[in-house]
Amino acid sequence: MTATQTTQDRAVDLPCGMEPDPKPVPGCAHCDHLAHNRDRARANGDGSGVSDCNVRLARHFKDVHA
Numbered sequence: 001m002t003a004t005q006t007t008q009d010r011a012v013d014l015p016c017g018m019e020p021d022p023k024p025v026p027g028c029a030h031c032d033h034l035a036h037n038r039d040r041a042r043a044n045g046d047g048s049g050v051s052d053c054n055v056r057l058a059r060h061f062k063d064v065h066a
Contacts, residue, residue, distance in 0.1 A: 021050075022057040025065050031057065 021038065024031030034057045041049030 021054055022061060024057065025061065028065070030060055030064070034060065 024035040034053050038050055038053035038057070041047075041053060
């Protein structure tokens with residue numbers, strides 16, 4: 001019987017830099033709502049929720065404010 005390799009050969013290089021959070025546009029209620037939800041998700045340790053809010057805020061900015 002031959003031994004089966006159960007580990008990878010080399011380490012995986014992952015990018016270290018993370019993009020900053022999108023900034024809400026002052027005076028936009030929808031931006032403020034998304035930023036508030038992001039802050040609440042971050043405070044609760046919900047990284048997935050933070051990411052979701054960032055995606056929604058970036059899309060909103062592109063669709064409405066760009």
